Amino acid sequence: MASVTIRDVVKAFGATQVIHGVDIEIADGEFVVLVGPSGCGKSTLLRMIAGLENITAGEIRIGERVVNNVPPKERDIAMVFQNYALYPHMTVAANMGFSLKLRGAPKSEIETRVRRAAEILGLIPYLERYPRQLSGGQRQRVAMGRAIVRDPQVFLFDEPLSNLDAKLRVAMRTEIKELHQRLKTTTVYVTHDQIEAMTMADKIVVMHDGIVEQMGRPLELYDRPDNLFVAGFIGSPAMNFLKGHIRGNGGLAFEGPGGVRLPLAVAPGASEGRPAVYGVRPEHFALADDGADAEIQVVEPTGSEIQVVAKVGGEEVIAVFRERHQFNPGDRIRLKPDPRLVHLFDEPSGKRLSA
Amino acid sequence: MTDLALERRARPPMRRITAWDRLKVNRNWLGFWFMMPAAGFLILFLAYPLGLGVWLSFTDARIGRDGVFVGLENYQWLSDDAVFWMSVFNTLLYTGVASAFKFAVGLYLAILLNQHMPFKAMIRAVVLIPFIVPTVLSAIAFWWLFDSQFSIISWSLRQLGLIDANINFLGDPWNARWSVIFANIWRGVPFIAITLLAGLQTVSPSLYEAATIDGASRWQMFRYITYPLLTPIIAVVMTFSVLFTFTDFQLIWAMTRGGPVNATHLMATLSYQRAILGGYLGEGSAIATAMIPFLLAAIMISWFGLQRRKWQHGEAND
Ligand SMILES: Nc1ncnc2c1ncn2[C@@H]1O[C@H](COP(=O)(O)OP(=O)(O)OP(=O)(O)O)[C@@H](O)[C@H]1O
Ligand SMILES: [Mg+2]
Numbered sequence: 009m010a011s012v013t014i015r016d017v018v019k020a021f022g023a024t025q026v027i028h029g030v031d032i033e034i035a036d037g038e039f040v041v042l043v044g045p046s047g048c049g050k051s052t053l054l055r056m057i058a059g060l061e062n063i064t065a066g067e068i069r070i071g072e073r074v075v076n077n078v079p080p081k082e083r084d085i086a087m088v089f090q091n092y093a094l095y096p097h098m099t100v101a102a103n104m105g106f107s108l109k110l111r112g113a114p115k116s117e118i119e120t121r122v123r124r125a126a127e128i129l130g131l132i133p134y135l136e137r138y139p140r141q142l143s144g145g146q147r148q149r150v151a152m153g154r155a156i157v158r159d160p161q162v163f164l165f166d167e168p169l170s171n172l173d174a175k176l177r178v179a180m181r182t183e184i185k186e187l188h189q190r191l192k193t194t195t196v197y198v199t200h201d202q203i204e205a206m207t208m209a210d211k212i213v214v215m216h217d218g219i220v221e222q223m224g225r226p227l228e229l230y231d232r233p234d235n236l237f238v239a240g241f242i243g244s245p246a247m248n249f250l251k252g253h254i255r256g257n258g259g260l261a262f263e264g265p266g267g268v269r270l271p272l273a274v275a276p277g278a279s280e281g282r283p284a285v286y287g288v289r290p291e292h293f294a295l296a297d298d299g300a301d302a303e304i305q306v307v308e309p310t311g312s313e314i315q316v317v318a319k320v321g322g323e324e325v326i327a328v329f330r331e332r333h334q335f336n337p338g339d340r341i342r343l344k345p346d347p348r349l350v351h352l353f354d355e356p357s358g359k360r361l362s363a
Numbered sequence: 364m365t366d367l368a369l370e371r372r373a374r375p376p377m378r379r380i381t382a383w384d385r386l387k388v389n390r391n392w393l394g395f396w397f398m399m400p401a402a403g404f405l406i407l408f409l410a411y412p413l414g415l416g417v418w419l420s421f422t423d424a425r426i427g428r429d430g431v432f433v434g435l436e437n438y439q440w441l442s443d444d445a446v447f448w449m450s451v452f453n454t455l456l457y458t459g460v461a462s463a464f465k466f467a468v469g470l471y472l473a474i475l476l477n478q479h480m481p482f483k484a485m486i487r488a489v490v491l492i493p494f495i496v497p498t499v500l501s502a503i504a505f506w507w508l509f510d511s512q513f514s515i516i517s518w519s520l521r522q523l524g525l526i527d528a529n530i531n532f533l534g535d536p537w538n539a540r541w542s543v544i545f546a547n548i549w550r551g552v553p554f555i556a557i558t559l560l561a562g563l564q565t566v567s568p569s570l571y572e573a574a575t576i577d578g579a580s581r582w583q584m585f586r587y588i589t590y591p592l593l594t595p596i597i598a599v600v601m602t603f604s605v606l607f608t609f610t611d612f613q614l615i616w617a618m619t620r621g622g623p624v625n626a627t628h629l630m631a632t633l634s635y636q637r638a639i640l641g642g643y644l645g646e647g648s649a650i651a652t653a654m655i656p657f658l659l660a661a662i663m664i665s666w667f668g669l670q671r672r673k674w675q676h677g678e679a680n681d
Contacts, residue, residue, distance in 0.1 A: 154577075
């Protein structure tokens with residue numbers, strides 16, 4: 009096992025630069041999730057760690073060693089591809105043992121190690137099958153088996169669950185997490201699914217257009233997003249944003265669209281009249297008599313909670329309630345954000361205004 | 364309401380399913396009829412001439428004269444004929460050496476063409492040229508290349524000071540054999556290279572990435588990924604190649620006519636010479652018929668080579 013250090017890494021394909029200086033520290037044994045919208049450069053970064061893409065500028069270290077010019081096979085990493093990339097002409101056992109065979113490991117050792125990995129993953133009954141005779145979930149497990157057989161320093165996963173159906177995805181998510189707790193191998197995991205990121209990660213790295221927007225523990229990102237992008241990306245349903253101005257006179261408040269007054273607990277510096285974006289998560293609304301006037305548009309009960317789309321000062325916001333209120337479209341309610349849990353962002357930079 | 368339901372159930376009982384009904388939905392029966400037109404063509408245009416050829420080989424037919432059945436006389440005659448045995452030897456040598464080289468060079472070229480390089484499309488097109496040029500034309504070109512007096516090869520080697528006198532390419536038996544084999548390789552490589560290239564392009568690049576990470580060297584990637592994934596298409600293309608080479612006629616006929624002194628006669632050219640030019644239809648047919656066992660053997664080998672591999676998609680065999 010080893011730490012991974014990514015320092016000032018830049019990647020360009022010809023003239024187009026797709027990664028613009030990324031710094032990430034990954035501690036030994038940590039489970040780090042790279043998350044971000046499609047095309048932000050997650051796969052590219054992962055492939056640079058693997059050695060499948062060369063590094064235009066900057067430095068990547070695995071452990072103490074700078075690996076910029078180390079070929080993939082000497083980096084001691086294992087990768088699970090999105091399409092699994094299983095060798096179609098090899099049985100499950102041969103697929104898993106291939107790297108050991110290439111290293112010239114004795115047959116008996118290959119067999120015991122493949123067996124051990126297959127036991128962990130529940131693949132024993134399938135060892136003699138070919139990939140085409142497996143279901144998607146089983147293939148996914150074989151791909152993981154191929155990685156763990158090698159007992160590498162670092163695991164790299166590139167959206168390993170995106171080809172699975174929703175239910176299997178949840179199950180595999182837990183399995184991968186358990187596997188990590190058991191093996192404690194440093195893991196870099198790429199996904200564009202923020203729920204996957206929240207549930208699995210020790211540390212999340214949110215990427216956007218080739219830069220790191222923020223990194224930190226999942227709840228840190230949820231509680232204190234650094235900027236509008238992270239605030240909007242983490243959390244489901246997404247955070248509501250309302251543009252307006254900070255008002256200090258006559259009681260601290262935020263003047264939102266259509267003049268609605270929203271509560272603030274603390275004022276950021278130089279605040280009177282300052283333009284800002286007011287962010288509140290759907291689950292941080294309460295019904296209160298002194299709340300903002302809202303007209304219900306849509307009610308979506310999911311069983312465990314009720315999701316309400318309502319208009320506040322002409323803007324749509326989403327609120328989520330765990331109680332079973334009797335709401336109907338057209339009803340007027342009073343929504344009050346919890347002032348201790350709201351977020352303020354600078355306009356137009358989008359940076360968090362520290363309160 | 365209930366009445367209606369009852370009425371429905373009281374409908375006349377279903378007709379007994381007859382053998383004819385079962386036949387109508389039987390896929391094999393249906394398939395048989397779909398196959399009939401093609402089979403008819405094959406029988407008319409392939410089986411009939413083949414049968415006629417075999418029949419002629421048991422007669423003493425000459426051009427312009429129907430023969431009578433003479434049993435194995437033609438074959439007995441051939442078994443003592445040194446020229447016939449030489450043509451058998453030549454055919455095996457020609458097929459064996461040319462096919463082996465065509466496979467090796469074709470595979471190598473295919474792998475080369477599959478790499479990223481500038482002017483890829485143009486180079487691929489250039490490779491096809493030997494295949495596009497009519498055989499007779501390329502044979503004439505080779506004829507000039509191998510000419511005893513004007514050969515550019517001899518000339519170049521002389522200029523380089525490597526030899527003193529022109530090489531007698533097509534005049535010496537072994538030189539002639541290697542020359543026609545070379546020409547056949549030149550002509551046959553593009554077909555194999557392009558077919559294998561098509562096969563190579565079906566191999567997902569992510570397999571090579573996975574193999575890179577698994578620690579495979581370039582040779583190991585070829586040995587464990589490329590080659591096994593290519594075996595089905597290799598089996599097909601090599602079967603065709605062997606069959607075409609074994610029955611080759613044009614190239615030899617245009618370059619040497621079987622000479623010098625029958626040294627480059629293949630079974631096909633010898634058969635033509637005896638049957639059409641010599642007029643001995645029976646004997647020529649016997650030579651042609653003698654090719655059949657060899658061809659059958661080649662087909663049998665490739666039949667087993669062509670069996671669907673267990674890992675391939677599709678039903679059966681697992
Ligand atoms: N070989 C390449 N040549 C040129 N541009 C490339 C190449 N590979 C990727 N890119 C570009 O780099 C950017 C990042 O691509 P990357 O595959 O890393 O995205 P991603 O974050 O993994 O997205 P997704 O979630 O869709 O997989 C994209 O804009 C893409 O167009
Ligand atoms: Mg990707």
